[in-house]
Amino acid sequence: MAWQGLAAEFLQVPAVTRTYTAACVLTTAAVQLELLSPFQLYFNPHLVFRKFQVWRLVTNFLFFGPLGFSFFFNMLFVFRYCRMLEEGSFRGRTADFVFMFLFGGVLMTLLGLLGSLFFLGQALTVMLVYVWSRRNPGVRVNFFGLLTFQAPFLPWALMGFSLLLGNSILVDLLGIAVGHIYYFLEDVFPNQPGGKRLLLTPNFLKLLLDAQEEDPNYLPLPEEQPGPLQQ
Incomplete structure (x- = not known):
């Protein structure tokens, strides 16, 4: 029953x-069970473009x-x-x-080539945190009960935490950089004098993922009324 409750909640x-x-x-889980190896997953330009291992x-x-x-x-x-x-600023805008x-994945891949980065999931995570934090600057964040600060400082706190764990902060910096580029192009530049939106979601994604809005001028046909009963 507990698993059913968790599954229902997850849905x-x-x-x-x-x-x-x-x-x-x-x-x-597949790697932990040795069904896959990290060597089959990491980003390698030679294997992608020469061996066509595009996955x-x-x-x-x-x-x-x-x-x-x-x-x-x-x-x-x-x-x-x-x-x-997804539930906030992108609500109803899945596409x-x-x-x-x-956008973030392509840009991180291109920049990751310069730094010989093999796994970029953490960079994508930091990008999500960065965009959220810039769109919610007034929210106060409690960082594991140790520190409380305004949301825009959260990506930098994550980078400092990575440093304390002895990890390279290059991946975090990449996520912050790509997050800032997206935020600037989507939220800042269009609101500048002469600015406009440069990141336009392709129509095929909108057709595929977004619910179609009803035409406010559409008038449904009147329902047929049943005729009088024949005696």
């Missing part, structure tokens, strides 16, 4: 958050390392901030949300 989570979180958990463009965003504190820490932030974005993922 209430918005589609993009549910799909991405489940993909990350299942990928990590690596996606799988490198799904693996966060073996089960442990780092994995659960990342999953907590993925689930929480992805969901808050725009997916396009943000695609």
